[in-house]
Amino acid sequence: MADWITGRVKARKQWSDTLFSLVVEADVAPFKAGQFTKLARHDADKKVARAYSYVNPPGQDCEFYLVTIPEASSRRTWPDSKWVTNC
Numbered sequence: 512m513a514d515w516i517t518g519r520v521k522a523r524k525q526w527s528d529t530l531f532s533l534v535v536e537a538d539v540a541p542f543k544a545g546q547f548t549k550l551a552r553h554d555a556d557k558k559v560a561r562a563y564s565y566v567n568p569p570g571q572d573c574e575f576y577l578v579t580i581p582e583a584s585s586r587r588t589w590p591d592s593k594w595v596t597n598c
Contacts, residue, residue, distance in 0.1 A: 517537070530577075545564055
């Protein structure tokens, strides 16, 4: 399994009540458009990770769409500054 890389959220765009995207600045390995990676956030004493597909083309800051599901525990606000990826 690949090592985790720390990234910084540069922007958060709210598209609707339940859809938003994050633009993440991170030193990731080259990828193909549509490729999946995992993003994680630290929640209290554990790391919560989920798989996401890159929205952007290679060579730009990483952007991901996220959906808020009201019934899910991940509904809590995701931090705006520190994320990790295991690209």
